[in-house]
Amino acid sequence: MASGTEVRHIDAGTAIEIASAALMGAGAGPEAAGLQAAHLVEAELRGHPSHGLRRLPTLVGRMRAGLLDPNATPTLTWGSVSALVVDGNRGFGPVTAYAAIEAIQERARETGVAIAALRRTHHLGMLSPYVERLGEHGFIGIVLSSTEGLVHPWGGVGPLLGTNPLGVAVPTADGGVTLDMSTGAVSAGKILDFAERGLPLPDGWAVDEDGRATVDADAATRGAISPFGGAKGYALGLTLGAIVGVLTGTAYGPDVKGTLDETHPVTKGDIICAIDVAAFGQRPGSTELASYLELIRASGTDGRRVTVPGDRSRAARAHAVADGFDVLDDLWLGLEGLADEHREAPTGVRA
């Protein structure tokens, strides 16, 4: 097995401990470090390592460059009774997002709906834990984020659109729907992975720097990811990015920086929305929706079960909580190195 592809098996508790220590080694207080670490590990548990521990070294790099203040407290300002303006003050994404969620949950219980517009906060990571938190409290939860330009316009050249993901939870008593999807055909990480392995890309994933469809992963890294679903996916991604940009006053497409680099202030934005189902005279945890989802699940060809958005992630999580998960050896050694710096620091606090 080539160097860089060896893995080790880790349990969630150990992963959170080491990730927390690694963040504390770069100056984060224990509470903020714990929240950020747990959110990264949550992505690993759900089978989405692209949003997991491999994001940690960039966060540490940004802390060391003075771009990320790990101990920032977000500033929350109500612009109207249902409109919350959130300045993350350059803090961790999960710290800002959970502070916003707590505020809009309480408000939406009174008003029916509340929306938070977040700026100057770092990468939120996976969106599903946030919307599921809202779902657990009887809300429909919706999160939109803008991201670095990686996706080309339909018919256009260059990475002018973010992968602009959308997260939605519509709760039922037994879980309901959790959508967490980007509007790119594939993640940038997956294209890099194919390039490293020297494998051709499937059709429809990417274009080269002249905007021509390509299966050459190297050419794709110099080009752009295709939107999922052609013209419609392009239109959706552009629109979601526009909503985020207009409500947060943050940047668009090529001007979005600060979640993949260690050199630029963060200029992306996020929207979090809580809708109280009860305010519309409906019961949260709809049994009608639960029955409908079962009908969908049972509709598979050849007797296979169809997955409803969220099913796969829930199953992966249950398995990984019980049995642990694999982490690339190099990544893990790097995290341990960062954690050791914390342990050895004279003013450090043990995780």
Add this chain to the structure above:
Amino acid sequence: MASGTEVRHIDAGTAIEIASAALMGAGAGPEAAGLQAAHLVEAELRGHPSHGLRRLPTLVGRMRAGLLDPNATPTLTWGSVSALVVDGNRGFGPVTAYAAIEAIQERARETGVAIAALRRTHHLGMLSPYVERLGEHGFIGIVLSSTEGLVHPWGGVGPLLGTNPLGVAVPTADGGVTLDMSTGAVSAGKILDFAERGLPLPDGWAVDEDGRATVDADAATRGAISPFGGAKGYALGLTLGAIVGVLTGTAYGPDVKGTLDETHPVTKGDIICAIDVAAFGQRPGSTELASYLELIRASGTDGRRVTVPGDRSRAARAHAVADGFDVLDDLWLGLEGLADEHREAPTGVRA
């Protein structure tokens, strides 16, 4: 040219007059008839005849069957300060939707956000005019509708999902973004059109009744439309339908009736959301967004312009307002027949 494909050229004013008269012939008052007629013609002007005048005979059929009350006044009830519950009382979609829009606009000006959940109202038709109305007043406008089951789950058999469309307007000074898309790969009307012409379907549009991909348009009419964008489009459409169902207490997928038939009470739902950009401390009519959209438009391969969602519809509308549009002869003759019934009715009011 085969019978049924001949067209005649109509101007918007004449179309609205004849369509209004046709609705009045079946009992609609002039105001409701005018609003419904103008909304159908608006779809023709924007180049979307699938949501245009061809929908009128079904509305008339439903009026005659006592399923649609053309003179209903919607009941508006605030469940919370930002949550409006709307019972359309079986009235026309545009009548209910514009009443809801007026109420949530006024409310969102105070609260920052307001959402209306609509039930027992007829087909809203094209969504873009509603969201653009909100956009003209400085709001981000969002509309979701559930529809009859026509789309199959990804990996599943049968038309268990609606085409569940999404409309969004994000205004700029010169128009901005207007998204109006269904989550099906194609409309049911287009598949019927291919079936009538005996043409094979493009790949990816539909499956047969066993859930197998097909290019046979006849087999597709007995099967289901595919979601756009594969698994992601399926997930999106299912999620949008779940939001609508949970907030309105209306039906899901195969239980949705009443916009294509003349025999069932209407059981679909709609959500309309107004977000006041100013409540988030941002200026409506963002110049930053306008500049970004120009960057996108200029990114076309081989010097072509890329269209931003809404561009094509705006251009079609400008052209059709000036020059008129084509209507199928048979459809037009049918409308004239319905309008004549109105003109000849002793108690009729001339349009």
